[in-house]
Amino acid sequence: MADKKRILIVDDEENHRFMVGLHLKENYDILEAQNGLEALNILDDEHVDLILLDVKMDVMDGLTFLSHLRKKNLNIPVIVISAFNNVRTAVESMKLGALDYITKPVDIEILKNQIENLLESEDKNEMELVEDYVYEGVYSKEGLGKIIDVLKLVAPTDATVLIMGESGTGKELVARSIHLNSPRKNEPFLAVNCAALNENLIESELFGHEKGAFTGAESRKLGKFELANGGTLFLDEVGELPISTQAKLLRVLQEGTFERVGGTKTIKTDVRIIAATNRDLEKMVQEGKFREDLYYRLNVFPVKLPPLRERKNEIPLLLDFFIKKYSQKFQKIIKGYEDGFLEKLMRYDFPGNIRELENIVERSIILARSERLTSDLLPPLKYSNGFDSGVKNIKEHEIEAIKNALKETGGNKTKAAELLGISRKTLHNKLKEYNIEV
Known part of the structure; x- marks a missing residue:
């Protein structure tokens, strides 16, 4: 039997550490620390596969701990857990390297799902880079070749990729190449142009709908998240998504679940997301036109395509x-x-x-x-x-x-x-x- 993965719970609330550990100890080895400083000391002596981190602690808070973790070059996945349902805090933690967050009171099933997804992703990240990179176009070593060298590193992982560049620079071709050089290459690659559909249709396109969900919905339709299960979903012009749809996309990225339009059944999906935009998403965040938390979830691995x-x-x-x-x-x-x-x-x-x-x-x-x-x-x-x-x-x-x-x-x-x-x-x-x- 394979060794259990080790999870370090960092929280100044003893009862919360006990409760979370109780639900996880069947499948994982659990270590505990009551503040960031104690956690750093543990990491000096122990191997840890994942960290569950509280934000507000007296001796060393979560954000300070994350900055120290980065300085030590410790590449350990972190899920931030906080009683403060504050998007700004979550975003700041993700800037410092956290890969996910969840708020108290913790939904254990959602947390287990997040842990499982992150640990699976880390296992895939250990693959070697792709030497013979499949690309359905042409490029020079001095031009796009520099980008291809970077794509060789990210393609074999499950990391979310955000491709930025002007219209016509080949963003979909690059997205398809990431898929073709990934472990998902034999599964579906589906593309959605977020700018081509109005607000009423985009959610049906992404999540599907049930019969009778709206006028004209004469039968059940499966959305792209269902159809792409096991494969890759390319969201082109993601900056054009309505704010309401952005919230639902964020949930899929966080939990891997959604409901069809007009439906009540929660559907689980395993899809790698590659997004693309020709707009300045950071500026859109500042203007309130794009969700800040969604931006940082999409911008895990940014790729900037140079114009011709x-x-x-x-x-x-x-x-x-x-x-x-x-x-x-x-x-x-x-x-x-x-x-x-x-x-x-x-x-x-x-x-x-x-x-x-x-x-x-x-x-x-x-x-x-x-x-x-x-x-x-x-x-x-x-x-x-x-x-x-x-x-x-x-x-x-x-x-x-x-x-x-x-x-x-x-x-x-x-x-x-x-x-x-x-x-x-x-x-x-x-x-x-x-x-x-x-």
């Missing part, structure tokens, strides 16, 4: 990648690009980042009449000095793209619309607007 303008050395790699992708999609032979094509792109700042570059390549391949992409295929590019490199205006580019698509499809409007990535109705309107005869 700060890693332009990756543009040639990305060009080759997208040319291969879209020449296959459109069944065209495109062998590369002229120097002028690359030169104009290298001088451009790409406010839309990688997504904008991809769109430019896709459009250029649709317009291309030779095996190499040339600078005249580029749309107007607004440089930082205000100079516009475009030889043709947007209208001229659209006309040429439509004519090329119709030519390649033998005048078939449905197929031409598919080639252009627009609806048949939109194509019909463009033909009428530009007086293009078929």
Whole structure:
């Protein structure tokens, strides 16, 4: 039988230490300390797997103890327990390294669940970093490669990751790579765009709903937290979540439980959370638009993706990648690009980042009449000095793209619309607007 994990209970209330220890001693070895100073002395001599820490103690309070724990570089998971249901205190403790918190009177079942989750996570954190990192894109060692080196460390764990970066920098691709290099890689990876759903629909999307929960709920629907059980849930644009939904998300992160909309049954879920945002969440916290406690729960492992303008050395790699992708999609032979094509792109700042570059390549391949992409295929590019490199205006580019698509499809409007990535109705309107005869 495996050795029991050791839990240190630090609390100046003897009765509370006894009560908590009584409920935990069946599965764990229990050590006790009546203040932070006594706890530090115990840690000098004893191995401890987890600490339950009270905040308000006379000799050395919980926050002071946490700061000493950090200085000693002791990587022991801490759950803060306090009679003071104060979000500010909980947030301060998490800034100092606590991984979770719970308020008195303690719900023993919730506490047991928190302890179990943290200890399981610590076991997974002992895995070695991923050497052959799976990434479904391209990058250079000097560019995104620096971020990949960090992801190799966090991917094998169950830590919550917050990916920050401008729109179009590849946040979902990075989130998917974390999942693909984790022990959950064979389980579901589901993504939710929090900005794409209104307040009434987002909770149903995340937590599901029961039949009759609201008008139009004709049958039970499972939410993403249920469907992703055992896997990873990616919350894109998490800063757009309504405050009411933020509170429910916080509960799932704390307890691993939720109820469907209109339901009463509590459902347990085991999901790793990866969140992403292009907004300044810290500023939103200060403005009261984002919960401070939720921010610190999501920001366990922050990853900042640099914009494309700060890693332009990756543009040639990305060009080759997208040319291969879209020449296959459109069944065209495109062998590369002229120097002028690359030169104009290298001088451009790409406010839309990688997504904008991809769109430019896709459009250029649709317009291309030779095996190499040339600078005249580029749309107007607004440089930082205000100079516009475009030889043709947007209208001229659209006309040429439509004519090329119709030519390649033998005048078939449905197929031409598919080639252009627009609806048949939109194509019909463009033909009428530009007086293009078929």
